[in-house]
Amino acid sequence: MQPPPPSSSSAPSRPPSQWLHRINSLFPSDPSHPLQISVRTYSLALLLSLGPSLVPLVTRRTSRHVLKRVLAREFSPKGFAFSVTLALGGGAFIRELWRLLDNLDDSDSAPETPARAAALKLRAWIASRKLSSAQKTFLSNVISSSLGIILLQAGRAQSSSSSVLRASGKEPGASRTLDLTLLLLVRALDAAVQSFVARKSGSRRESDAERPIALQQTAQERLASGLRREALRTQIDSFVFWACSARIMWCFFYDPQRLPKSYTKWIHTLAGLDPRLLEALRLIRTKQWSYRNGSPSHSELLRTYARDLGHPAAWGDPAVLPAYGGPQADKVWTQFGLTSRRGVGGIPCQLVHGEVGSSLGLEQSCTANAGLRGIKVFLEAVAIYLPVQFVPVILSRPQALLDPRNVLGAILGALRSATFLTTFVTSYWYSVCVTRSLVFARLFPFVSHDFWDGPYGGVLAGCLVCGSSIWIENGRRRGEMALYVLPRAVRACLPAAWVRGGNAGVRLAERITFVLSLSSLLTAASHHPHTLRGLSRWGLRFIVKGPTVAFWKNDDPPKQKQAALETQRADSRP
Known part of the structure; x- marks a missing residue:
């Protein structure tokens, strides 16, 4: 007579490594996958928004009710983290759907359905527009950025009525997303300037193997073009800082409310x-x-x-x-x-x-x-x-x-x-x-x-x-x-009535600026990363391309390295 099977309460617990492996299996190993991009974006955005919000609450020892309200605001669908994830990660999902549409099987052996027929017509209409890969990425990001800024502004407007934000000293009626919009605008303009500098100096970021032989540069030509690019970039940066510091210092003395x-x-x-x-x-x-x-x-x-x-x-x-x-x-x-x-x-x-x-x-x-x-x-x-x-x-x-x-x-x-x-x-x-x-x-x-x-x-x-x-x-x-x-200098140059107005025209202008700037930056991160620099280069590269190792890897990195070495040895054998 066989003993009865053990009850669920007496079953051995699953090792933590198995649970971790099961969690890892839910995420794609490709760091540029839309899900990976969304996870990285949400984590980084939550860190940037929740950290500064919690520090004053902890130092002032505020009530638990206020802490709950801050957490509910940051983790809500209208919070900063979710809105930014929708703006950045949403474009990656749309671009992935676009790729699936481009790769749709149009052979006669495929079953004909109304959905497939509509998808083929849509693909034919898009193909007639002859959009490049960068243009498709830009349009995908335009759609997601538009939804993201609308959601973000709705969340900021809702939270502005709370006592926590009223105590922060913001001007009444001022847009709470204006600083972020100006930051994106400046970074997008800088990417355009860097592209202009690269063309003006004759510098190219492609390797010689990717260029026609007639356009390949010698080492001396590459060095000369690099020096020209650096000199032109330095002149532009110096002039921008000089002009901005002059405006900021003048506002410090006479219009400090602009800063x-x-x-x-x-x-x-x-x-x-x-x-x-x-x-x-x-x-x-x-x-x-x-x-x-x-x-x-x-x-x-x-x-x-x-x-x-x-x-x-x-x-x-x-x-x-x-x-x-x-x-x-x-x-x-x-x-x-x-x-x-x-x-x-x-x-x-x-x-x-x-x-x-x-x-x-x-x-x-x-x-x-x-x-x-x-x-x-x-x-x-x-x-x-x-x-x-x-x-x-x-x-x-x-x-x-x-x-x-x-x-x-x-x-x-x-x-x-x-x-x-x-x-x-x-x-x-x-x-x-x-x-x-x-x-x-x-x-x-x-x-x-x-x-x-x-x-x-x-x-x-x-x-x-x-x-x-x-x-x-x-x-x-x-x-x-x-x-x-x-x-800061750009904001100091904006009319005070325009900044504090908060009317529909101002919000629309800010939304258009936000959408175009963020879409341009995301497109540059995917197709023209050499035009980005500083924090925008690091941050967007981390979000779009991922770190050197994916956020979650299904395979063990040492095993991958060992497999690569074995493959290299096999290829080197006669």
Whole structure:
């Protein structure tokens, strides 16, 4: 008599490796498969959206109800992760369906059905349009991106009414997807520029085996074209950074609401300006504070600032300070007992410099002001850039640090970046002083200091000069920094009413920009990857092509490697 079969409760549990193998078998091994693309996209998008949302909640120790609401928002179908996955992964699925349609069997032996007949007619109609593979990829991404941005904006609009997002300081009516749209627009334009640079320089990314013999380049020609491409790219990146930094710095002084609050706070930390001095500059722009007409409503603004610095309150009084340079200004400075400002008007440099150099008795020196600020910025920048140089190496290839040349190169790279930031700050400050005190105001004493201290005087000079420090950085860093500041500069140039309007026309324009930009980037990642660079190159390559190993691999990589070696040995036998 045989014993009864064991009950389900007493059955041995399945080993974890078998469960993992079963899970792996559900996913295709091809890293460019639409399902793999969707999984990678969702994982990366969820990391980018959920991480910044959870950090403030954890640090502030908010209630469990708020945490649940944030999690429900991020994991919902209208959340950022799902919407972005639909925009990116959806295009891959549509493109795969397009491939199946192109490969549809049209032989007479195949059974005739209404669906097959309709598919053949659709394929014939598409074939008559003579679309290239890149055009098919672009149109597939246009469809999915259109659905993705609609879903994303719907989710952002719904979450904007919650108390969590109301506390974030966003402008009422402002699009919550505008920053993302501008980022995609800038990256798409950069891809177009890189394609133009490659054609202009005569550089080609195809290998010689893929070109006609007549077009194949020699090693010397490839080197020359590469140098031309790099030189042209560097010039464009430098000009973009210079123009963007000038616009951003000008907005910092006069329209800070056009910039992200975190960006404004960072610039304010570097600048080290007293808020009262910033307010006076803005009042000069609106003619509410004037050396010629005084400022009855704001006369105490800089008077209190001067007293706090230990100087006479009259040094900050626009009704007393000389509006022009020359002998009349010298009479005022003689009454004040001030000898460092002969020949020019305006507020004394001691107020502009603030407390910098006061402990050394150098608060009146423009050179000392720029130099001491530069030393402070340099030390802070070195503390920032050294980890930036070493942490990626430690995480990716720590054995490289065993080579002293790599260590020295990382240190020199950090010092070079710190020197760039130092030059950015010091050149700004010194340009202001050269304009309003040292050179130009002395050459033109008949020009009022309402101009020299206004938006088109010293401030504009500093904004135009500081960005030229980008030439200190190496070529690759110039490109990264240009792409970093460009979206912020573009937003700073948009009309404020347009940004805050939120009407149907603005949303439609943003959707079109989003769709075209994202579709262009995804098409470039699939067909023209050489036009992408920086984070867009890495991120889109990871999403579209996958890492060196697929997200989930059905086969064991060592077994694959062993099989490849055996095949190579077999092919080499006579």
